[in-house]
Amino acid sequence: MFAPGQEQISKEDMKAAEVEACQTTKMAIAGGFLLYLSPFAVDFIRKLI
Known part of the structure; x- marks a missing residue:
């Protein structure tokens, strides 16, 4: 998740x-x-029956 070189999460994905x-x-x-x-x-x- 925090590995270097990994793409950032887009705002649309974050909102979803x-x-x-x-x-x-x-x-x-x-x-x-x-x-x-x-x-x-x-x-x-049970009380109704």
Whole structure:
């Protein structure tokens, strides 16, 4: 990564990586929230049946 003679990352590649990292972070937070709520959803469905 920091080896001499290696090409620099372009601004477009850096922006694409930043967008991907932001999306990954949001998806991880949403997944964690859904996993937190899943036991409550299962209990709610069991009570309906």
